Amino acid sequence: MRYIWVVAGSQIQVPLIQEVRRRGYRALVTDGKAECIGRLYADRFEAVDTYDVVGHVELARQIRGEGEQITAILTAGADVGPTVSAVAEELGLPAAPYDVAVRCRDKTQMRVTLKAKHPMSVSCFYNPMYKMPSISIAWDHGFGIPLVVKPADNCGTRGITVLRGYDEESFQQICAKAAAANKIAGRILIEELLHPVYEVATDSLVWEGKAHFANGVYRFFRRRLGFGLEAGHLNPLTPDDDLLAKIQDAATKLGVTWGPFKADFIKDRRYGWVLVECATRLSGAFDSSHAAPLATGRDVLGAMLDMALGLPLDKAKLEPKWQKWCFTYAPIYAPGPICGWKDKSDGLPGIKNVFIRLSEEIPAMIDCAARPVFIQAVGDTWWQAMARATRVARVVQPRRILDAA
DSSP states (O other), X not given: OEEEEEEOOXXXXXXXXXXXXXXXXXXXXXXXXXXXXXXGGOSEEEXXXXXXXXXXXXXXXXXXXXXXXXXXXXXXXXXXHHHHHHHHHHHTOSOOOHHHHHHHHSHHHHHHHHTOOXXXXXXXXXXXXXXXXXXXXXXXXXXXXXXXXXXXXXXXXXXXXXXXXXXXXXXXXXXXXXXXXXXXXXXXXXXXXXXXXXXXXXXXXXXXXXXXXXXXXEEEEOGGGOTTOEEXXXXXXXXXXXXXXXXXXXHHHHTOOSEEEEEEEEEETTTEEEEEEEESSOOOTTIIIIIHHHHHOOOHHHHHHHHHTTOOOOGGGGSOSSOOEEEEEOOOOOOEEEEXXXXXXXXXXXXXXXXXXXXXXXOXXXXXXXXXXXXXXXXXXXXXXXXXXXXXXXXXXXXXXXXXX
């Protein structure tokens, strides 16, 4: 029996794992969390951290030595493009080249490759044995306060901070915070703060060098609670010609000639469309995996799986079958210990999914990765979908330990 390898086993991967099995393949799932939900749907599970490239390559060699056949490897929305590519190169399977996957995910390499003029930025290596460059480095590179400091290689707004005043001590502290959040040693990105009209996330499937738009959303933020803390996203986005051209230009210059290409853009008041991050994967936060099929009927996962199996891109799977709106909402809850959740959303109009991260504590909302709940609602209008999702947040509440007592 042939395996299809799915890297990462969170809830957003489940539709992909189910599609693998529906097509008659066995599902091999790898994740660093042995209790992940994807394990329940897998035919074979191996506990390997999704960012452990070496560990995944060693596992690929082990499985090949066992005589098992791996037919394809991919991920749905996990930020593990380099891991997928490394295993694919080891096994001779379709994927973006490893260096391309790294170049896309690394915010510094991406900007250097594109020779991006905006946002103006500078890459630095942080070494705790020495001081970071002075805050004056921003002026040296043509921008000043406010500025943004972020890790070069991470996602979900982890480690990102805005510095809004001239304070050398605070600058050093946020540089250390960004460095600590890096997946690679020490490199951080310091750049000017953009002035967004709005922000979008796009997914494309690149076939024979051409980027075919597959899915997109408008992103909404809680700016008063912290920089980059996303409240939710609205599907579908209808991209204009300028945005489509920017997606194609980025894919071409970065060397993405095949496979999934996620690209997030800010529409800046001064510069127009600005690419802020990209990766050789699809978007997370239950979008391509759940929201896109609900809003438009697009089968993005199915089309991507076809390509991973060596088949041509089926463009028909990317065509909208209907026009609805789907809003994915992430409510904010007070941090602290809990003993479960109360969910009374069953049967309410338009509510399609309520995803709850089961844990014993709600973390402080310091970045997007800490969001514990996602509510998906569908409507005939964008405001109906948003209203339904936000109202339902009232009946999805944690059980506090004091309440239970």
